[in-house]
Amino acid sequence: MSNDIEELMNRLKECLIDLDKECVLDAVKKLLERNVGATEIVFGPMSKAMEKIGRLYEEGEYFIAELMEAAEIFKEAMKILEPLIKDESAKMRGRKRLKIIIGTVKGDIHDIGKTLVAVMLQAAGHEVIDLGVDVDSKKFIEAIMKYNPDIVAMSALLTTTARYMREVIKEIEKAGLRDKVKIIIGGAATTKEFAEEIGADGWSANAIEAVKLVNRLSAEKDGADE
Numbered sequence: 001m002s003n004d005i006e007e008l009m010n011r012l013k014e015c016l017i018d019l020d021k022e023c024v025l026d027a028v029k030k031l032l033e034r035n036v037g038a039t040e041i042v043f044g045p046m047s048k049a050m051e052k053i054g055r056l057y058e059e060g061e062y063f064i065a066e067l068m069e070a071a072e073i074f075k076e077a078m079k080i081l082e083p084l085i086k087d088e089s090a091k092m093r094g095r096k097r098l099k100i101i102i103g104t105v106k107g108d109i110h111d112i113g114k115t116l117v118a119v120m121l122q123a124a125g126h127e128v129i130d131l132g133v134d135v136d137s138k139k140f141i142e143a144i145m146k147y148n149p150d151i152v153a154m155s156a157l158l159t160t161t162a163r164y165m166r167e168v169i170k171e172i173e174k175a176g177l178r179d180k181v182k183i184i185i186g187g188a189a190t191t192k193e194f195a196e197e198i199g200a201d202g203w204s205a206n207a208i209e210a211v212k213l214v215n216r217l218s219a220e221k222d223g224a225d226e
């Protein structure tokens with residue numbers, strides 16, 4: 001990475017941490033002018049800044065108002081970056097177009113990561129039905145019956161709401177629908193081990209890996225269909 005680009009990447013991260021919207025948008029535009037990929041921008045400095053903002057909140061330096069402002073600036077930058085991310089994700093097409101329902105689970109209203117996963121999966125050629133945030137097991141089950149998806153994807157950013165994912169899986173089992181769908185989970189409050197523990201079929205750390213995970217499941221499904 002050239003010095004100029006590295007400096008801009010750092011500036012973008014610092015500007016987002018400082019909640020300076022103009023500076024964030026300016027750094028994003030300058031990076032794009034220098035042919036840095038939108039995906040690299042989002043998963044590099046922008047995601048790192050959000051993690052740091054979370055830590056500042058934990059340490060009592062930032063409050064909810066700052067978290068909200070950070071989310072707003074992130075979404076503003078996404079208006080520029082989303083179409084480009086779609087182009088970049090289109091190159092990650094899987095073998096088969098799968099139908100996926102996705103939602104942030106009950107009690108949780110964090111939607112940036114979930115939406116990013118939805119956008120990238122869609123751009124990679126899959127059909128995505130976004131159920132939004134604060135989705136309870138009933139709504140997931142109704143959506144499975146209505147849309148007959150291949151995959152159910154759940155997001156949770158809070159430790160408390162991640163626990164609810166286990167309940168959703170249990171309810172899907174009780175409704176006799178577990179064999180019909182693969183279940184994948186993600187979000188900052190989850191890990192691969194947690195996914196295995198609650199009986200999910202897959203987990204990923206970010207949206208790029210989520211596309212790879214779904215493509216892998218798509219290949220498996222292809223194999224099963226043949």
Ligand code: B12
Pocket residue numbers: 047050051053054055057058064067068070071107108109110111112113114116117153154155156157158159160184185186187188189203204205206207208210
């Ligand atoms: C912005 C933010 C908010 C905003 C959210 C706005 C919005 N529209 O989303 C607001 C202000 C609303 C908010 C509120 C709260 N927040 Co908050 N928030 C954050 C923050 C700073 C950034 C989250 C974010 O957008 N990250 C950027 C995106 C791109 O990353 P991501 O979400 O992790 O998603 C990626 C991956 O996780 C993965 N992924 C995500 N979902 C899925 C799904 C699948 C299927 C897959 C495969 C992958 C996947 O791919 C994504 C893209 O790469 C985090 C800090 C952190 N470390 O996450 C805290 C954080 C999540 N919040 C936290 C807390 C405590 C809260 C509140 C409880 C505070 C309060 N006292 O009210 C409330 C809860 C509100 C609620 N009921 O949901 C804590 C959670 C601690 C914990 N372990 O439980 C964190 C970790 C901050 C901290 N360090 O303390 N928050």
